[in-house]
Amino acid sequence: MATAELSLKLQASSGSKIKDFINANLINILAALLFLLLAFFLLYPIIAVLLKSFRGPSGFTLKYYQAFFSKNYYFQSLYNTLLLGVINTVVCLVIGFCLAYMTTRGPWILRKPLKIIALVPLIAPPYLFALSLIILFGRNGLVTRMFDLHWQLYGFGGVVISQTLAFIPLAYMMIESTLMSLNPNLEESAYDMGASEATILRTITIPLLAPGLLKAALLIFVMTIAEFGNAAILGGRTPFLAPDTYTMITGESDFNMGSVLSVVLIAPCILIFFIHNYLLEGKTFTTIGGKPVASEPRKITPLIKVPFVIITTVAAGAIFICFAVVFAASFYKILGVTNKFILTNYLDFTSNQAIYNSIRVSFVAAVIGAIIGVLLAYVIVRGKFFGRTFIEMVSLSGFALPGTVLGIGYLLAFSAPPLKLTGGIMILALNCVFRFLAVGVEAGISKLHQIHIEIEEASADLGASFLTTFSRIVLPIMFPAFIAGFIYTFMTAIVSLSAVVFLVSPGFELAAVKIFDAAVYGEIGIASATTMKLVLIVMICMMILNYISNKTRLGSGIAKKPA
Amino acid sequence: MKKKGVAGYMDSEENEKPMLILKDIHKFYGTNEVLKGVSLEVKRGELVTFVGPSGCGKTTLLRLIGGFTDISSGDIILDGQRINDLPPNLRDTRICFQNYALFPHMTVAENVGYGLKINKWPKGKTAARVRELLEMVELEAFGDRMIDKLSGGQQQRVAFARALSLEPKVLLLDEPLSNLDANLRLVMREEIRKLQERLHITTVFVTHDQFEAMAISDRLVVMKDGRIEQVGSPIDIYEKPANEFIAGFVGYVNFMDGRIVSIEEKTRDAVIATEYGKIGITLQQDDINHGDDVLMVIRPESVNISLDCGGSRQNVLCGSLKTYMYAGSIAKCTVTIGDRTMIIDQYNPRDAQHFKHAEKVEVEIPRSVHLLKKKK
Ligand SMILES: Nc1ncnc2c1ncn2[C@@H]1O[C@H](COP(=O)(O)OP(=O)(O)O)[C@@H](O)[C@H]1O
Ligand SMILES: [Mg+2]
Numbered sequence: 001m002a003t004a005e006l007s008l009k010l011q012a013s014s015g016s017k018i019k020d021f022i023n024a025n026l027i028n029i030l031a032a033l034l035f036l037l038l039a040f041f042l043l044y045p046i047i048a049v050l051l052k053s054f055r056g057p058s059g060f061t062l063k064y065y066q067a068f069f070s071k072n073y074y075f076q077s078l079y080n081t082l083l084l085g086v087i088n089t090v091v092c093l094v095i096g097f098c099l100a101y102m103t104t105r106g107p108w109i110l111r112k113p114l115k116i117i118a119l120v121p122l123i124a125p126p127y128l129f130a131l132s133l134i135i136l137f138g139r140n141g142l143v144t145r146m147f148d149l150h151w152q153l154y155g156f157g158g159v160v161i162s163q164t165l166a167f168i169p170l171a172y173m174m175i176e177s178t179l180m181s182l183n184p185n186l187e188e189s190a191y192d193m194g195a196s197e198a199t200i201l202r203t204i205t206i207p208l209l210a211p212g213l214l215k216a217a218l219l220i221f222v223m224t225i226a227e228f229g230n231a232a233i234l235g236g237r238t239p240f241l242a243p244d245t246y247t248m249i250t251g252e253s254d255f256n257m258g259s260v261l262s263v264v265l266i267a268p269c270i271l272i273f274f275i276h277n278y279l280l281e282g283k284t285f286t287t288i289g290g291k292p293v294a295s296e297p298r299k300i301t302p303l304i305k306v307p308f309v310i311i312t313t314v315a316a317g318a319i320f321i322c323f324a325v326v327f328a329a330s331f332y333k334i335l336g337v338t339n340k341f342i343l344t345n346y347l348d349f350t351s352n353q354a355i356y357n358s359i360r361v362s363f364v365a366a367v368i369g370a371i372i373g374v375l376l377a378y379v380i381v382r383g384k385f386f387g388r389t390f391i392e393m394v395s396l397s398g399f400a401l402p403g404t405v406l407g408i409g410y411l412l413a414f415s416a417p418p419l420k421l422t423g424g425i426m427i428l429a430l431n432c433v434f435r436f437l438a439v440g441v442e443a444g445i446s447k448l449h450q451i452h453i454e455i456e457e458a459s460a461d462l463g464a465s466f467l468t469t470f471s472r473i474v475l476p477i478m479f480p481a482f483i484a485g486f487i488y489t490f491m492t493a494i495v496s497l498s499a500v501v502f503l504v505s506p507g508f509e510l511a512a513v514k515i516f517d518a519a520v521y522g523e524i525g526i527a528s529a530t531t532m533k534l535v536l537i538v539m540i541c542m543m544i545l546n547y548i549s550n551k552t553r554l555g556s557g558i559a560k561k562p563a
Numbered sequence: 564m565k566k567k568g569v570a571g572y573m574d575s576e577e578n579e580k581p582m583l584i585l586k587d588i589h590k591f592y593g594t595n596e597v598l599k600g601v602s603l604e605v606k607r608g609e610l611v612t613f614v615g616p617s618g619c620g621k622t623t624l625l626r627l628i629g630g631f632t633d634i635s636s637g638d639i640i641l642d643g644q645r646i647n648d649l650p651p652n653l654r655d656t657r658i659c660f661q662n663y664a665l666f667p668h669m670t671v672a673e674n675v676g677y678g679l680k681i682n683k684w685p686k687g688k689t690a691a692r693v694r695e696l697l698e699m700v701e702l703e704a705f706g707d708r709m710i711d712k713l714s715g716g717q718q719q720r721v722a723f724a725r726a727l728s729l730e731p732k733v734l735l736l737d738e739p740l741s742n743l744d745a746n747l748r749l750v751m752r753e754e755i756r757k758l759q760e761r762l763h764i765t766t767v768f769v770t771h772d773q774f775e776a777m778a779i780s781d782r783l784v785v786m787k788d789g790r791i792e793q794v795g796s797p798i799d800i801y802e803k804p805a806n807e808f809i810a811g812f813v814g815y816v817n818f819m820d821g822r823i824v825s826i827e828e829k830t831r832d833a834v835i836a837t838e839y840g841k842i843g844i845t846l847q848q849d850d851i852n853h854g855d856d857v858l859m860v861i862r863p864e865s866v867n868i869s870l871d872c873g874g875s876r877q878n879v880l881c882g883s884l885k886t887y888m889y890a891g892s893i894a895k896c897t898v899t900i901g902d903r904t905m906i907i908d909q910y911n912p913r914d915a916q917h918f919k920h921a922e923k924v925e926v927e928i929p930r931s932v933h934l935l936k937k938k939k
Contacts, residue, residue, distance in 0.1 A: 189666075190666075191631075191651045192629060192630075192657055193652070193657070193677055194652045194729070199681060207668050208667070208668055296631060
């Protein structure tokens, strides 16, 4: 009896030493583990791509790069991609600016509806627009047949249009938030001093918005050159880097050339990521004592009003028509060709199977992603170890990485032992986790910045161990960020196409890939119905997210009431 | 106080015409009526201050005058011209927003010269005018600075200079001092007032600070809930408030109920019966009659307080000291009289007697006390 007690005590004391050590260093241990994960699932695949691009059958070689830069076809592909990026960025910025200007400065009654329309594409996978363009302008398209039009949809023009529509909300959101943060009194002061609307735009609004517009431009540029779906579906014979990578791998099984294309695609993305995050950091104008107030509508001069209204109406109309067309097409085998109203598209077994698979993959990705996101946010904000900013940078870099690159990277890295993941649901889920980590991490970081470290210190002061503090204090406060990370990862993963298209195995189809295939093979009805299902799922996710952010003020939560 | 009459401005008929007339202005935001019939005439060169609690519609009124918000009904007349429908850039008014709204991407000189540039002044003339304005606000050395490199007080001056650059007919100032700390606020308000008088510029000033309002203005307009409660000189507002709200808003006040029991017609001497005895006063107002129920407005500093409570002299009430707070230039006393508490300021307490807690004191109500007629 007595000895048993003693040994128990001894055990406890030697155990407590280890425990103390772990307690004192837990955050560093955690950081190390997370870093290993990032290194393994994010850095390693990219390095694998880089290595592959230099490694021929007989070791190091530059011949693949030589091939890239000497062949006209590849050069054309690069040129097209960059040109697409530039055009898209400019057009999206202009449309986004007009929309944002109207929803923040225009008449009250237009603000809400315009905002909704501008944001609606968020609920759609980007390739919805490619699909709707096929329905309207494809070889059997509604408009094509109705007006006997011979416009060649498949090619540069089609890709530009679908991409532009897909990226309007992103441009709008970023520009709107900078416009909202601009103290309306500044423009009013200029107005008061005799400046006309156009002069105010030129001398006050745009100069003050410039840093924000530049940031938005860089982000849109990166996203559009990396976007896969629209270019792959509508590109036709026009080469673009992202779909070419795909053809290179799936068509010709040429991993070396595929890697070279990836490296060429990733280079501008990484460059821009650095400019965006480090050169432009903090480059915004601050004004004094300005509380965010909704601007009152102004009498906008026709010079401004007419072009703005035209651009806004055209954009809003196009977005609306695209949705309507896909919705309609989901009830016909091929809208415009067959006239029988059917529901079988929604009941299609392979489509539903693909949706089910997508939900499973996205769910797993969301759980893992949310956990890793919260933990990463925690070590980034609270940690004091060397390399903290590096971890932050890596974990936020996912959005700048083209999906196709990470797709090939995963194929190269995880298709052979010791870590053979290909063919399962895990590789798909992990791929999504690390690509879409940024938002979860950022939500976590912003939530943590709202908690004073004193709360945790007070808890520790009362004798609570690190783990107790973490689970009792930190986790509950972080919970909204966790949920946000979860839902965001889920809905992004479920529509994402560019990386998973490399990783799906036969017999385990995902919804996005199903839509892609169906669109390419002209099964418009199935593609549309599957798209509508995804739209519905994303819409529900958005509503939950919106509800949570209103509830917990996770979002900006600006008090709009003027004082 | 009445500086206007001294200068020769009031002579010609032209100058007698008000610079700004507000006629029965109403403003609705949705169904929320924010301004409920505001009427006022502002004379040339006058500084009129709208003062009232936060949310009473002061900023809205300024925005209406400046043209940033549509008026729901009523008229705004600037120098004889109806300007209801003119946009801000065509109105000869200039506004200084509460947050200054200085352009952060421009230098001080560019800010001040913005209006000149917009109005296509020639370069040389603009530069000279900017220099003149910067000298006026004592910032001549700061022309090349960026805005965020200035202190709050300096920013305030830049905003002021910018608003004055085009010599507007009416200057609108929305709580211009509210972002400054207390000492600077006193300095700046004197400067603004000096400049305003020197330039003889018609100014509508808005503040929620009643002391600032009294110190700076020719006339005060006390607002509450979108309505004008009283218009008058600072002295009028303070000494002869029209109602309890104003009396309480422009300073601390003790109220005491009573009834007029006699009025001597010739001398206007009157006696008020209160629950603490009779108070003799000299009536200042004509609208008070025998038998009226009144409320005496007793300012803390108008009351004499001293020790002892011996004989019952007229107008002297006895009480006991509840608290005595020495604050250098004054001492704040609270005195219990019967079941009511009065706040009394004792001036120059260094030379006066210092009181102790619970001591018996006597309180002398002045004969000039202002009365509010109670509604029957
Ligand atoms: N743009 C607006 N839309 C709706 N209500 C407003 C707006 N601006 C002011 N208000 C309301 O009008 C009232 C008066 O506001 P304001 O003029 O700013 O008051 P003050 O400047 O006296 O504090 C407040 O109740 C405010 O909520
Ligand atoms: Mg105000």
